[in-house]
Amino acid sequence: MAGKRTLNAGNLETLGAAALSELLMELSSGNAVVQRRLRLALAVAEGASEAAQEVRKRLAAIARSTTYVDSRKRKALVAELEAQRQAISGPIAKADPPLAFDLLVRFLQLADGVIDRCSDSTGTVIGVFRQAVAELGPIATAAEVESETLAEQVADLLADDGYGQFDQLIPALAETLGEQGLRLLGRSCLDRGARDGNAALLQIAECSGDVEAYLAQFNAGQLSWPNTAADVARHLLAAGRPEQALAVLDGAAKGANTWHSPDWDDARIAAMEALGRGAEAQQLRWHSFSKTLSIPHLREYLKRLEAFEDVEAEERAFQLAEGHALPLLALQFLVAWPALPRAARYVIEHRAEWDGEAYEICSPAAERLSADQPLAATVLLRAMVVFALSIGRAKRYRYAAEHLRTCEQLSARIDEWQGVESHESFTGRLREAFATKWSFWQLLER
Incomplete structure (x- = not known):
């Protein structure tokens, strides 16, 4: 049970409105972001029109801004955008859907300009706009926006989709647009030359269930690529046209043989099964x-x-895996299947080949093997230790020290070393070879 001093909504409520108001005034002093949030909250409390007025002011200010937002200021920008989006899709949409729809469209129109002037390596800024896209459909439905008006506004947004923030705009609004709206949108995209008109027309065809219009978006060159052929084949299979799906896949067979495509394989297997050619599907699975x-x-x-x-x-x-040209892939398979005794034997047989840089494979494999196969786990852990020290990657030293300590613990459970160097010998050789890596040895001794 949370203590009385734990910071949560219930405990803060006990302070009373007056005390909380004083605290908020104190905390917001000199903090423009918090002050704007409080003003927006007050406006929402007054009603939809007052909240909308406050949102319009903030959207206009964001649109005018030219200041570059680096990673340090990104959190504040995201908080500001989220506050406006939540006000629109929450209380304003509940009270006045048409007003909320207009504001949300205006909010989305800011996307290119905002992303242009900020560092968004984490994808959080574009994520705010994608969330707004997802909310536009229900609000448009509630607002009873006419299909012609909606199609025009969607086409306008798609024409300024510089960062892919509107990738899911058409699917999000397909139900609201309806057949007529999708048709108008397609015509509008062609007339306006939307930045990615082909992708828009493709989505329109998918949402409309128009297989012929969907196929018309691809030329022979595009269909020769295995992944593209796989996408088209899956669409044809969903439409109950397996023969045509298989023909499309056959057209990309040369590319699939040159550049292996799991997607092409999966689509072809599905086509074979749909045509009752189970034996061929089995051959392709193998x-x-x-x-x-x-x-x-x-x-x-x-x-x-x-x-x-x-x-x-x-x-x-198992035999095929053990003879595979890529030992890391074989290890990953044997551990994940799982066939841990075989994986352990494979690790020990190939003990000189493990690449400690592949920690995303070696680390989970060592963890799985450590319970009953301590020698194999030790071999993998040592590979990661040697890699970290060899390249002098100081950020990896903490993990390398942990790995070496684990090796020491595992050594107590190893009765037969099977030609693998003992822990004491390995550690002594490591100290000699990497004596100058002081920060690592300090971490180990700490």
């Missing part, structure tokens, strides 16, 4: 697994085998 060691493909392959055949096939899969 072929795809042999290249990528894809667990979903292998599980689907085994699931379709007769009783007891799956045991032999699983053994063949």
Whole structure:
């Protein structure tokens, strides 16, 4: 149970309105962001029209601003944008949907200009506008916006989609636009030359369920790319046209053989199954697994085998994985399957080959193996330690020290080292080779 001094809404309410008001005035003094939030809250309390007036003022100020927002100031900008978005989609939309719709469109019109002048490496700024896109559909429906008006406004926004903030605008408004609105939007996009007109027309065709219009957006060159062919084939399969889907995939077969595409494989497997060609689908599942060691493909392959055949096939899969050209991929497969005793044996047999830079594979594998396979886990942990020290990556020293301490703990459980260097010998050699890495040794001894 939270204490009486824990900062939460319930405890703060006990202070009373007067005390909270004084605190807010004190905290907001000299803080323009907080002051604007408080003014907006007061306006919302007065009603939708007063809140809308306050929002318009802030949107106009944001539109006029030319100040560059770096990463340090980004949080304040996001808070400001969120406050306006929430006021529009919350109390204003509840009281007056048409007013909220106009304001939200105005808010979205700011997107390009705002993103132009800020550092958005985290994607939080564009995320605010994408959330507003998702909210526009329900508000437009509640506001009963005419399809022609809505189509024009959507086309205007798409013409200024410089950062992909409106990627989901058409799907978000498809139901509200309806068949007539989508048709008007398509015509408007063509007339206005929207920045990514082809993508807009593609989405319109998808939302309309117009397969022919969808196919018309692709030329032969585009369909020769395996991933593009896979997307189109999935669309055709959903429309109940598996023969056409398979023909599209066949047109990209050369590219799929040159640049392996799991998406192309999956779409072709689905097409084969839809056409009742299960044996060919099975062959492709195994072929795809042999290249990528894809667990979903292998599980689907085994699931379709007769009783007891799956045991032999699983053994063949293990042998194929152990002979794969990419040891890291094989390790990842054996650990994730899981086949931990085989993974441990594989790690020890290939102990000189592990790349400690691949910590996203080695670290979880070592963790999984540490319970019952301490020697294999030690081999992987050592690889990451040596890598961190070899390249002098100080940021990795904390993890490397933790890994080496884990190796020491694991060594107490290793009875047979199987030709692998003992912990004492390895640590002594490490100290000799990297004696100058003082910060690492200090971390280890701490």
